[in-house]
Amino acid sequence: MTEDKKTIGLTAENRSVMERIMDKGFFRDQKDAAMFAMAYAIRQGLQPGNAEGTNTIWNVGSLDPDGEIRILIGNLFPETAMPYRVVESFVNAGLLQIGFRMDKEAGIEITDLLGEAAPLSEK
Amino acid sequence: MLKIRSITVSDFGPFKGEQEIELPKEDGVVIVYGENMRGKTTLLNAIRYALFGKVLTRGSGEIQLHQIGNWESAASGKYGFHVVLAFEQNGDAYQLTRECRVRPGIARPMSDVDYIEESFLTKNGSAMGPDEATLELGRIMPETVSRFFLFDGELLQQYEELLRSESDMGRQIKDAIERILGVPVLTNGRADLSQLHQLAQYQEAKAAQRNQKTQQLGNLHAELLGRREAMQQESARLRQDLERLKVTKTAREEQAKKQEQLRALLGQRERLQEEISTLEAKIEEREERRKNLLTTAWRSILAPKITALREQIVGQLRDLREQATRRLVQVETTDAIRRALSNGNCSLCEQPLTEHTKQRLEERLVELGSRVQDIDFDGEIHKLETRISHLSQQQADNSIAVLQEISIAIDDFRVTKTTTEDRLRDLKEQTEGLDESELRRIYGEYEKAVQEIAIVEKGLKAQDDALATINTDIIRIETELVKKGGSDLQKERKRREISEGLRNLFDEGVKVYRDKLKAKVEKDATELFLQLTSEPDYAGLSINNSYGLTIVHKDGNSIPVRSAGAEHVVALSLMGSLQKNAPLRGPIIMDSPFGRLDSVHTRRVIHTLPNMASQVLLFVYESELEPKLARNELKGGLRSEYRIVRHSARFSTVEKAV
Numbered sequence: 063m064t065e066d067k068k069t070i071g072l073t074a075e076n077r078s079v080m081e082r083i084m085d086k087g088f089f090r091d092q093k094d095a096a097m098f099a100m101a102y103a104i105r106q107g108l109q110p111g112n113a114e115g116t117n118t119i120w121n122v123g124s125l126d127p128d129g130e131i132r133i134l135i136g137n138l139f140p141e142t143a144m145p146y147r148v149v150e151s152f153v154n155a156g157l158l159q160i161g162f163r164m165d166k167e168a169g170i171e172i173t174d175l176l177g178e179a180a181p182l183s184e185k
Numbered sequence: 186m187l188k189i190r191s192i193t194v195s196d197f198g199p200f201k202g203e204q205e206i207e208l209p210k211e212d213g214v215v216i217v218y219g220e221n222m223r224g225k226t227t228l229l230n231a232i233r234y235a236l237f238g239k240v241l242t243r244g245s246g247e248i249q250l251h252q253i254g255n256w257e258s259a260a261s262g263k264y265g266f267h268v269v270l271a272f273e274q275n276g277d278a279y280q281l282t283r284e285c286r287v288r289p290g291i292a293r294p295m296s297d298v299d300y301i302e303e304s305f306l307t308k309n310g311s312a313m314g315p316d317e318a319t320l321e322l323g324r325i326m327p328e329t330v331s332r333f334f335l336f337d338g339e340l341l342q343q344y345e346e347l348l349r350s351e352s353d354m355g356r357q358i359k360d361a362i363e364r365i366l367g368v369p370v371l372t373n374g375r376a377d378l379s380q381l382h383q384l385a386q387y388q389e390a391k392a393a394q395r396n397q398k399t400q401q402l403g404n405l406h407a408e409l410l411g412r413r414e415a416m417q418q419e420s421a422r423l424r425q426d427l428e429r430l431k432v433t434k435t436a437r438e439e440q441a442k443k444q445e446q447l448r449a450l451l452g453q454r455e456r457l458q459e460e461i462s463t464l465e466a467k468i469e470e471r472e473e474r475r476k477n478l479l480t481t482a483w484r485s486i487l488a489p490k491i492t493a494l495r496e497q498i499v500g501q502l503r504d505l506r507e508q509a510t511r512r513l514v515q516v517e518t519t520d521a522i523r524r525a526l527s528n529g530n531c532s533l534c535e536q537p538l539t540e541h542t543k544q545r546l547e548e549r550l551v552e553l554g555s556r557v558q559d560i561d562f563d564g565e566i567h568k569l570e571t572r573i574s575h576l577s578q579q580q581a582d583n584s585i586a587v588l589q590e591i592s593i594a595i596d597d598f599r600v601t602k603t604t605t606e607d608r609l610r611d612l613k614e615q616t617e618g619l620d621e622s623e624l625r626r627i628y629g630e631y632e633k634a635v636q637e638i639a640i641v642e643k644g645l646k647a648q649d650d651a652l653a654t655i656n657t658d659i660i661r662i663e664t665e666l667v668k669k670g671g672s673d674l675q676k677e678r679k680r681r682e683i684s685e686g687l688r689n690l691f692d693e694g695v696k697v698y699r700d701k702l703k704a705k706v707e708k709d710a711t712e713l714f715l716q717l718t719s720e721p722d723y724a725g726l727s728i729n730n731s732y733g734l735t736i737v738h739k740d741g742n743s744i745p746v747r748s749a750g751a752e753h754v755v756a757l758s759l760m761g762s763l764q765k766n767a768p769l770r771g772p773i774i775m776d777s778p779f780g781r782l783d784s785v786h787t788r789r790v791i792h793t794l795p796n797m798a799s800q801v802l803l804f805v806y807e808s809e810l811e812p813k814l815a816r817n818e819l820k821g822g823l824r825s826e827y828r829i830v831r832h833s834a835r836f837s838t839v840e841k842a843v
Contacts, residue, residue: 101483
């Protein structure tokens with residue numbers, strides 16, 4: 063693993079979570095939902111890892127056209143040399159968490175996820 | 186006097202299988218208790234069906250026979266129904282059966298055409314022929330007066346129409362009242378005598394034609410009589426048309442009133458549909474905004490973390506800058522010490538250095554040399570400044586609160602939408618089958634009837650004027666004939682004069698009888714009213730030409746406006762009075778008669794019921810008439826109590842209360 067990723071993918075399990083999220087109609091497209099999942103994972107305090115068994119969904123250019131996310135990940139996790147690999151791991155970790163929440167509560171609303179991702183007391 | 190002995194219904198409405206209500210021989214009151222939707226009105230309809238083959242809705246519209254059979258029986262493949270009414274009239278025992286059964290070859294009936302209806306009447310155990318039975322039933326209980334025997338308490342306000350002389354409904358009720366009071370006996374007699382008078386006039390004209398002296402007058406007389414007869418026939422035709430049109434107008438008015446309610450419901454339905462559309466548009470708009478905000482929500486979610494990190498790096502930068510300043514001082518100090526040691530003089534005061542000072546400066550130089558680190562301060566500071574700059578750019582507005590607000594608004598709109606959809610669903614059920622074209626048709630027919638009535642009335646007035654003119658001419662000719670005619674005309678003239686006198690006598694008789702009837706109805710209705718009303722300031726009732734009754738205050742003034750309860754009490758007083766004055770007597774069968782009355786009036790009505798008719802059958806719900814109150818007020822006058830027992834929404838039984 064000497065090179066950063068050029069594409070971001072989802073595991074099979076998270077593809078299914080993604081479909082369930084999209085069925086709720088909260089997000090305009092899967093990219094928005096993926097970014098939400100990434101932020102959700104980071105706010106949950108998860109650590110960068112390595113997502114295994116993913117299938118490509120996006121090119122990093124389409125997900126992060128101006129490199130903003132790469133820089134942000136670089137800032138938040140300066141020790142990493144491969145920010146898009148970190149992005150992929152957070153997107154998958156976030157979706158996994160959201161999937162668990164949806165399993166627990168079928169009627170979960172975006173407000174619930176927002177509340178967990180960014181408690182109002184912090185704002 | 187007609188007295189019902191029993192009513193048997195089979196698979197009629199909610200009454201699955203055969204159910205029977207027996208009415209005792211003795212005079213008194215029988216009460217059938219049943220909560221709403223259990224089948225009280227159905228029992229009233231069962232009696233109406235047996236007698237007249239009709240089942241009516243509250244709006245007086247007819248219900249299709251196909252809709253009457255018991256639903257549970259139909260579901261198990263048993264279609265059709267029957268009603269048996271046993272009654273007595275002037276010592277004769279009758280049994281009337283009306284049956285509706287499925288036409289042979291029809292497995293599953295879909296409409297009235299799939300049924301055959303049959304009725305038969307037995308008198309003292311012997312079956313009567315169909316024509317004979319129809320005549321007998323028409324004599325015992327004519328449908329035209331049935332409203333005074335079988336009535337729905339909810340419709341008693343119809344009698345208010347009697348106070349409006351221009352009302353067609355009022356006119357129809359007035360005609361029915363006159364029929365039950367026996368006025369047609371005289372009016373029919375008067376019509377027969379008018380015929381006889383006209384016949385006598387023809388005979389007089391013929392006699393005049395036979396005499397040469399009066400032939401010309403006779404010819405003219407006969408011609409005028411012929412023209413008058415044609416005009417009378419035309420007049421009668423127009424009156425029939427007018428009657429038909431007025432019936433149509435009243436029926437359409439009634440339908441329109443009913444449809445008005447439905448139209449209001451339809452309006453409400455449209456409003457709810459609009460509300461739902463507005464809510465959907467709001468939800469869609471909010472969802473769109475939420476999607477827009479969620480596109481960058483990740484920034485907002487990470488905002489606190491970015492802020493914290495930025496603050497942390499700002500702190501690091503501050504420390505680094507302090508370190509860089511310290512390093513600069515350190516380098517300058519080292520340089521100054523080195524210069525002093527090299528020159529042997531102090532670099533500030535130029536004084537020569539002592540050995541002791543040199544030693545101290547060398548020690549200091551070693552100390553400073555050990556602290557110097559090889560750090561690229563500029564590079565590090567630049568790195569931190571870049572990170573701060575990036576993080577500052579990524580500091581987004583916190584849109585989470587806005588997102589939460591929008592989501593809450595979407596939830597609220599959805600809840601309101603669901604509630605509105607529930608209301609709409611209810612309304613759709615209520616307005617199911619409502620056809621707007623039907624509404625337009627009713628209004629169209631009503632308008633058409635009104636226009637035609639105006640035309641026919643105008644034609645009738647012209648016809649009446651022409652008849653008055655021709656009658657004057659006929660009288661003039663008859664006067665001439667008296668002058669010119671000889672003894673041969675005397676017999677015919679006498680016949681004409683006698684028939685005319687008799688007709689005039691009946692005409693006068695009708696007026697006198699009507700006046701007397703009205704006085705009697707007013708007196709008896711007043712008596713009943715004073716028993717029924719709880720208002721001591723009311724002195725009685727005053728009757729108008731249409732048998733409409735107005736409450737009179739003890740100060741002699743009329744009470745112009747009255748409450749629904751007062752309307753009810755006045756209508757019951759009229760009913761009782763009509764029963765008392767009618768040549769035709771029968772039972773009073775009332776559905777929900779106390780719904781509009783308070784407990785005081787209910788008690789008074791109950792107390793008075795045995796005076797209104799010898800047999801009274803009440804269909805009531807318990808909160809309308811408490812059994813205890815009925816028993817206390819009626820005492821021995823209460824002959825039986827029945828209860829309609831619910832088994833399911835589509836299955837009730839009638840059980841005698843123990």
